[in-house]
Structure formats: C-alpha cells, structure tokens
Amino acid sequence: MKKTQDLVSLAQEAAKARSQLALLSSEVKNRVLFNMAEALLKNKATIIKGNKQDLKNAKSRHLGSAFIDRLVLTDKRIQQMANSLREIAQLPDPVGEVVKAWRRPNGLWIHKVRVPIGVVAIIYESRPNVTADCIGLCLKSGNSVILKGGSESLNSNISIYNTLLECMKKEGIPDGAVRLVTTKDRSAIDTLLKLRQFIDVVIPRGGEGLINHVLKVSQIPVIKHYKGICHIYVDEFADLNMAQKVCFNAKVQRPGVCNAMETMLVHKDVAIRFLPGMAKEFQAAGVELRGCPLTCRIVKSCRPATEKDFFTEYLDLKLSVRVVENLNEAIEHINYYGSHHSDAIITDSYENALEFVRQVDSACVYVNASTRFTDGHQFGLGAEIGISTDKLHCRGPMGLEELTTYKYMVFGSGQVRV
Amino acid sequence: MKKTQDLVSLAQEAAKARSQLALLSSEVKNRVLFNMAEALLKNKATIIKGNKQDLKNAKSRHLGSAFIDRLVLTDKRIQQMANSLREIAQLPDPVGEVVKAWRRPNGLWIHKVRVPIGVVAIIYESRPNVTADCIGLCLKSGNSVILKGGSESLNSNISIYNTLLECMKKEGIPDGAVRLVTTKDRSAIDTLLKLRQFIDVVIPRGGEGLINHVLKVSQIPVIKHYKGICHIYVDEFADLNMAQKVCFNAKVQRPGVCNAMETMLVHKDVAIRFLPGMAKEFQAAGVELRGCPLTCRIVKSCRPATEKDFFTEYLDLKLSVRVVENLNEAIEHINYYGSHHSDAIITDSYENALEFVRQVDSACVYVNASTRFTDGHQFGLGAEIGISTDKLHCRGPMGLEELTTYKYMVFGSGQVRV
Numbered sequence: 001m002k003k004t005q006d007l008v009s010l011a012q013e014a015a016k017a018r019s020q021l022a023l024l025s026s027e028v029k030n031r032v033l034f035n036m037a038e039a040l041l042k043n044k045a046t047i048i049k050g051n052k053q054d055l056k057n058a059k060s061r062h063l064g065s066a067f068i069d070r071l072v073l074t075d076k077r078i079q080q081m082a083n084s085l086r087e088i089a090q091l092p093d094p095v096g097e098v099v100k101a102w103r104r105p106n107g108l109w110i111h112k113v114r115v116p117i118g119v120v121a122i123i124y125e126s127r128p129n130v131t132a133d134c135i136g137l138c139l140k141s142g143n144s145v146i147l148k149g150g151s152e153s154l155n156s157n158i159s160i161y162n163t164l165l166e167c168m169k170k171e172g173i174p175d176g177a178v179r180l181v182t183t184k185d186r187s188a189i190d191t192l193l194k195l196r197q198f199i200d201v202v203i204p205r206g207g208e209g210l211i212n213h214v215l216k217v218s219q220i221p222v223i224k225h226y227k228g229i230c231h232i233y234v235d236e237f238a239d240l241n242m243a244q245k246v247c248f249n250a251k252v253q254r255p256g257v258c259n260a261m262e263t264m265l266v267h268k269d270v271a272i273r274f275l276p277g278m279a280k281e282f283q284a285a286g287v288e289l290r291g292c293p294l295t296c297r298i299v300k301s302c303r304p305a306t307e308k309d310f311f312t313e314y315l316d317l318k319l320s321v322r323v324v325e326n327l328n329e330a331i332e333h334i335n336y337y338g339s340h341h342s343d344a345i346i347t348d349s350y351e352n353a354l355e356f357v358r359q360v361d362s363a364c365v366y367v368n369a370s371t372r373f374t375d376g377h378q379f380g381l382g383a384e385i386g387i388s389t390d391k392l393h394c395r396g397p398m399g400l401e402e403l404t405t406y407k408y409m410v411f412g413s414g415q416v417r418v
Numbered sequence: 419m420k421k422t423q424d425l426v427s428l429a430q431e432a433a434k435a436r437s438q439l440a441l442l443s444s445e446v447k448n449r450v451l452f453n454m455a456e457a458l459l460k461n462k463a464t465i466i467k468g469n470k471q472d473l474k475n476a477k478s479r480h481l482g483s484a485f486i487d488r489l490v491l492t493d494k495r496i497q498q499m500a501n502s503l504r505e506i507a508q509l510p511d512p513v514g515e516v517v518k519a520w521r522r523p524n525g526l527w528i529h530k531v532r533v534p535i536g537v538v539a540i541i542y543e544s545r546p547n548v549t550a551d552c553i554g555l556c557l558k559s560g561n562s563v564i565l566k567g568g569s570e571s572l573n574s575n576i577s578i579y580n581t582l583l584e585c586m587k588k589e590g591i592p593d594g595a596v597r598l599v600t601t602k603d604r605s606a607i608d609t610l611l612k613l614r615q616f617i618d619v620v621i622p623r624g625g626e627g628l629i630n631h632v633l634k635v636s637q638i639p640v641i642k643h644y645k646g647i648c649h650i651y652v653d654e655f656a657d658l659n660m661a662q663k664v665c666f667n668a669k670v671q672r673p674g675v676c677n678a679m680e681t682m683l684v685h686k687d688v689a690i691r692f693l694p695g696m697a698k699e700f701q702a703a704g705v706e707l708r709g710c711p712l713t714c715r716i717v718k719s720c721r722p723a724t725e726k727d728f729f730t731e732y733l734d735l736k737l738s739v740r741v742v743e744n745l746n747e748a749i750e751h752i753n754y755y756g757s758h759h760s761d762a763i764i765t766d767s768y769e770n771a772l773e774f775v776r777q778v779d780s781a782c783v784y785v786n787a788s789t790r791f792t793d794g795h796q797f798g799l800g801a802e803i804g805i806s807t808d809k810l811h812c813r814g815p816m817g818l819e820e821l822t823t824y825k826y827m828v829f830g831s832g833q834v835r836v
Binding site: 019022023102104108110115117118196200201215216219221222223239242245246248249250253254335353357358359361362363364365366367368369370372373374378379380390391392393395396405406407408409410411412413414415416417418 | 437440441520522526528533535536614618619633634637639640641657660663664666667668671672753771775776777779780781782783784785786787788790791792796797798808809810811813814823824825826827828829830831832833834835836
C-alpha cells in the first residue's frame with residue numbers, strides 16, 4: 001500500500017509542477033541546462049562511484065559483457081552527457097511557437113501554438129546517459145518528467161538525477177519537474193501506467209517484453225520506441241557499387257542500434273553479380289549471413305535463414321538475406337516482416353524509387369542512402385528522446401518539437417455563433 | 419468463438435485494404451464521394467425504412483425524447499448527410515502533402531510527407547449521420563474504417579453503410595475499406611480493442627462510461643472525444659455588455675453540444691453589476707442556474723450548486739455559476755473542473771487576456787468570443803470527425819489533416835554514415 005501511495009504523490013507532484021514549467025522562459029531553461037552540464041563534470045567522482053556499485057552488482061549477477069559495456073560510465077561518457085545538455089540549451093525553444101495563424105471572415109484570429117504535453121513518463125532499460133538526456137529534453141520542452149530506469153543502473157541514475165535536480169532547485173524550479181522512481185519493484189510500472197489523471201504520455205524504450213507489457217497495462221497514451229528491423233532492397237536497377245557501400249555501412253558501422261540494417265533484399269536479376277562480392281566483404285568484417293535458399297546457393301558459406309530470422313532485430317553482426325522476384329515482393333516483405341522504422345531502396349529507376357517510398361509503410365524510407373541516418377542529429381532536428389515506431393503523434397526521431405502538443409488561442413472582439 | 423473470429427477477419431480485411439486506399443487518387447476519391455451523396459438521396463426510402471425500425475425499437479424500450487430526436491432521420495437530415503459528403507469531396511486532399519522538406523549538408527533531401535494513418539476504428543453512440551461522415555472523412559484521408567455504432571441505430575447504420583459501400587465497390591475499392599460491426603454484443607468492442615496488429619487508432623465518441631471502458635481495455639492508441647465542460651470567465655475588466663451577449667450565446671444557442679458553456683465564472687468586483695441582468699436573460703430563456711453561495715445571494719432565484727455540478731456537462735439549459743476572487747482563481751477552477759475542451763475570458767485587459775490564454779490548459783482558449791466556435795467548419799478546417807480532448811496527435815477539431823500521420827521520405831545519392 002505504502003509504495004503505491006508514494007507513486008501517486010510523485011505523479012501528483014509532477015502534475016502540479018507542469019503549469020510552472022510551461023511558463024519558464026527560454027533564458028532560465030537554458031541557464032539551468034548549462035549549469036547542469038557543469039555540475040555533471042564537477043560531480044564526476046560521485047557519479048562514477050554510483051556507477052561502480054551498479055557494475056559490481058551487474059558482475060555478481062553475471063550480466064553479459066555487452067550489457068556491462070552499455071552500463072559503464074567513464075570520464076568521456078560523462079563529458080558526452082554534459083555536451084548533450086549544452087546542445088539542448090542551444091536548440092530553439094519549441095514552446096510558444098506559432099505553428100499557424102489565420103483570420104476568419106468574422107474577424108476571429110486563430111493561433112495554433114506549441115505548448116508542452118504536460119507530464120511525460122519514460123520507462124527505459126537503457127544506458128544511464130538516457131537519464132540526463134531525458135531530463136534535459138523535457139526541461140527544454142517544458143514538461144515534467146517521471147523517470148523509471150532499469151534497476152541495474154539505479155545507483156548511476158540516482159547520482160545523475162541528484163546532480164541535475166540540484167541545478168533546477170537553484171533556479172526555483174519545483175522538485176516535481178523531475179521525479180525518479182527508485183523502487184526496484186517492477187509493479188511500480190503498473191501503478192504508474194494507471195495514473196492517467198496525472199500523466200499525459202508514457203514513452204517505453206526497451207525490449208519487446210517491456211513494450212508489450214506497457215501496451216497491455218497502460219491507460220495512458222503510449223508512444224512506442226520499438227525495435228528496428230530495417231531493410232535495404234537492392235533493386236534490379238541498382239548501382240551495385242553504391243549498393244555494396246551503403247549496405248556495408250548500414251550493417252557494420254554500428255550494428256547495435258535500431259537503425260542498422262537487419263535484412264538485405266536483392267532482386268533476382270542482380271543476385272549472382274551482387275551477392276558473392278558483398279558476402280565476401282561482410283564475412284571479412286565478421287558478419288554472419290543467414291540466407292534464403294537461393295542466397296545459400298549463391299553464397300556457399302551462408303547458413304539458411306528461418307522465418308523467425310526475418311522477424312529478428314539482431315543488433316549484432318548478423319544479417320538476413322533474401323533474393324526477391326521483384327519490387328513488389330520486396331515491398332511486401334518489408335511491410336510484413338519489418339517494424340516500420342527505416343527502410344531503403346538502392347536503385348537508379350525513377351519509377352521504382354517513387355513506388356518504394358510511396359508503398360513502404362515506415363517512419364523513414366530512403367532512396368540510395370543508408371538507414372543509419374534515422375537520427376535527430378542526422379536529420380538536423382537536434383537531440384532526441386528516441387525513434388518513435390508509432391504512427392500517432394510522431395513518427396521517427398522524437399525531439400523537442402515532438403515533446404510538445406498545441407493549443408488554439410482564439411482572439412475575438414465579441415463574436416457569437418449564429 | 420465464432421463472433422471473435424468474424425471480427426478478426428473483418429479487421430484483417432480493413433488492414434489489407436489500407437495500402438490500396440493510401441494510393442487512391444484524389445480524383446477517384448472525390449468521384450466516389452459525389453456518387454455517395456447521390457446514392458443517399460436515391461436510397462432515401464430504404465434508409466428511412468431502416469430508421470423507422472430503429473425508432474420503433476427505441477419507443478418500445480421507452481428511450482427518452484431527446485434520444486429519439488437524435489435518432490430520427492428525415493428528408494432534410496439525409497439531404498444534410500449528402501451535402502456533408504459533397505463538402506468533403508471539395509476539401510483539399512491531405513494525403514501526399516509535403517509538410518516540410520529540407521536538404522542536409524551531405525546532400526540528403528528529407529521530405530516530411532502526410533500519409534494516411536491506416537485503419538481507424540470509430541466507436542460511437544451518436545446519431546446515424548456520424549456513419550456517413552466517418553466513411554466520407556476516412557475515404558478522403560485514405561484510411562480504412564471500422565464502424566461500431568450504437569445498437570439503437572443499427573438498422574439506420576446498416577442502410578446508410580450499404581448505400582455508401584455500393585459506391586466504393588463500383589470504383590473497385592476493396593470492401594475492407596469500410597466495415598460495419600453489426601453484432602449487438604458489447605463484447606465486440608473489447609475484441610476490437612485488442613486487435614493492435616490490424617487497427618492503428620480507436621476513436622471513441624460517447625459518454626463517460628464508454629470512454630473509460632475503451633481506455634481500460636484498449637491496446638490500440640485511443641484519441642478521446644470526451645465531454646466538454648466549457649467555461650466563460652467574465653473578468654473585472656470585461657465589457658459587460660459583450661460578456662452578456664457572448665455568455666448567452668455560449669449557453670443558449672445550442673445547449674446540447676460539447677462546445678456550449680456549462681460554467682460561468684464572474685470576477686467578484688463585477689458580480690453585482692453583471693449577474694442580475696444576466697440571470698434575468700438566462701431565466702427568460704429557460705436556463706436553470708446553479709450558483710455558489712455568493713451567486714445565490716445576488717440572484718435570489720438561483721439554487722445552490724454542489725461540487726458535482728462544477729464537474730457536470732449538462733448538455734441542457736442548465737448553468738453552474740461561480741463568483742471568483744481573481745483571474746488566478748478562475749484559471750485554477752478551469753484547469754481543475756474543466757475537460758480541457760474550450761474556455762473563454764471576456765476582458766479588455768491585455769495582460770489578463772494573455773495570462774488566460776497562456777495558463778488555461780485547454781484545446782481552445784478564447785478571448786472575447788463564444789466557446790461555440792470550436793468546430794472544424796468555424797475554424798475554417800472543414801468537416802470533422804469530432805473534437806479531440808486528448809493532447810497527443812491532435813487537439814480540438816479533428817478533420818482530414820488530423821486523420822493523417824507522416825513519413826519521412828529521404829532521397830540520397832549513396833550517402834553512408836561516418
């Protein structure tokens with residue numbers, strides 16, 4: 001009972017803080033963000049101490065080396081967190097932007113104006129830097145934020161949180177503006193997900209299990225940050241040299257992220273010319289290939305792909321490969337097996353390029369470029385809270401703008417409806 | 419078991435139709451819409467026959483006269499449905515609109531393009547004309563639609579649905595594009611709300627019970643069309659003559675709709691001058707007043723308001739009245755008791771006007787105008803599927819644009835990420 005009560009108060013505080021946050025000037029918000037960056041660097045020792053505790057626990061629980069690599073905080077990583085906060089300070093303030101304004105024949109003057117969403121809850125399993133990024137982005141966009149990180153990084157999160165909270169307090173921003181859920185109890189998530197009178201949106205970032213659980217339990221609108229099963233389709237009219245460079249980049253440059261390629265589709269007419277060289281390059285880089293029967297015939301060393309492989313986000317040096325009959329089969333494969341994140345076609349055919357971008361139902365569709373560009377910075381939108389794989393509210397990179405909603409302000413002079 | 423199976427197939431058909439719908443040209447969509455309007459008029463007799471059956475059932479179940487008034491279809495109302503479809507045909511097609519486009523330093527050319535959401539499910543308890551409006555709006559915005567209307571209007575809905583479906587078939591649009599759930603079983607709603615692999619968004623329009631139920635059960639994103647507890651605050655600096663006209667309009671011109679005023683707030687310094695005359699005018703129009711203690715002292719005939727009254731959407735000739743200390747108390751009242759729909763201030767103070775529009779957390783905030791203007795047509799946005807009281811995806815009037823999402827189309831020339 002006690003635990004539930006605490007979360008209710010916490011959410012209530014967050015809701016109470018939102019009106020004050022919504023009215024903060026850009027000047028104050030930016031000053032706090034720069035101070036936060038300073039404070040992170042000043043408190044480096046404390047933060048690394050907290051992180052060491054998490055690392056000790058993780059090792060004693062025999063969590064994998066990839067996990068530990070994501071968890072560990074170094075001088076450099078803390079510097080990156082600080083840089084990220086400074087960058088957020090330098091982005092334009094989305095709050096108050098007039099998206100559109102027009103006058104009606106009766107003289108009503110309608111303004112569609114960007115405003116904060118209110119209270120954002122973020123449930124994440126990711127690296128501790130997410131804590132700082134989310135606090136920075138929510139402050140700048142004028143939202144209260146409730147953070148529920150993974151229990152494995154709790155001590156790191158607490159030390160980052162305390163450092164940043166202190167900077168907000170110094171400017172008189174109420175505590176409710178940023179709240180960290182510190183209970184390790186997983187049922188805390190379920191409690192939060194029912195507090196729709198206080199929380200306006202939930203952003204889950206993590207594995208399939210977490211996302212499905214949130215969708216089932218939540219009574220609050222959810223913006224999913226789900227997996228990226230990204231495809232590149234090498235068309236019959238592709239420049240095969242370009243295809244090889246782009247596919248290699250999309251798989252190998254950083255395989256552990258959601259915009260890396262997981263499946264390569266190749267038109268049957270270019271498969272024999274394209275696949276052997278491409279496979280050789282991949283294998284030299286340590287990429288394990290899993291192919292359809294035709295791929296396996298062309299590339300002898302390729303192991304057969306199962307249907308499940310085509311649904312899998314490897315986040316690793318593994319790649320599913322399939323030879324397709326034509327453009328349509330490629331599009332159908334992507335819309336069926338993909339996660340509607342980022343998909344590309346390599347082609348010199350104008351017609352096929354347009355067909356592909358029109359018919360592939362993904363947040364980002366590319367012609368002749370690597371899927372790795374799906375990223376707030378790469379798009380020129382600035383820092384992001386993640387990549388939405390949802391269709392409502394926002395798709396793709398979710399940055400400051402996407403952390404706002406709008407309201408209509410209507411200025412009249414006594415108009416009544418007739 | 420059988421019933422569940424049917425709904426799954428129905429949703430599957432809708433999902434299957436969406437790619438074809440998304441690619442329909444404006445020309446075809448508009449031709450179908452005009453044909454639909456014709457067909458409604460031609461099939462008037464059949465539609466009225468279906469409606470008569472519903473009316474007979476409603477009467478035998480002793481449903482109220484207001485209910486029956488909303489249910490009844492007349493020549494004039496069918497003409498209005500037809501006009502509404504023609505109007506949708508004349509609105510610009512939102513699909514394919516480039517919302518924004520820019521070039522990145524590396525030459526990537528990013529287009530943010532409007533696309534249909536996919537499959538829209540609408541659960542409504544409203545009048546039969548909603549059936550035609552929703553089919554028209556979803557067709558024009560390129561979405562498949564699943565309709566689940568109230569069982570009380572089932573026969574009317576079936577005859578309207580069949581009429582419009584025929585027009586789509588004639589153009590080769592697949593049946594899945596518009597599906598009507600005809601089972602009267604309420605559990606059908608729960609089945610639909612779990613089919614997140616096929617349905618992209620659920621729009622509930624109806625009473626509190628329906629909305630709460632949908633929120634609890636749905637695993638699909640929901641855009642609520644909830645009640646309108648709209649306020650007008652008569653400020654100490656109001657032009658009281660204007661205030662009287664606007665308040666009268668907002669309450670009396672059409673009391674049964676969500677943008678009508680339900681609570682009037684009056685600054686204490688103008689209460690004695692304003693309330694007696696205003697009350698007299700309201701009472702002459704048959705409006706029952708429920709006031710705070712101070713209001714009751716000023717207007718002797720006013721009955722006391724309970725706290726519950728301030729949370730109530732009367733949709734009727736009833737009005738809650740409260741005298742407030744100052745602007746802040748008015749804003750707090752609105753943000754606490756209101757439904758974040760539409761709220762207005764009447765004032766000649768520049769400062770108070772800006773404070774009000776900044777701080778009131780509603781979809782539409784007005785200065786010196788009636789809340790009755792919250793409406794797609796009045797805003798100049800065209801026909802609407804309703805007024806969203808949600809903050810995500812869209813707020814306020816939800817028309818064609820709000821029935822779309824976007825995708826990023828990125829055109830490159832071999833760019834790889836470094």
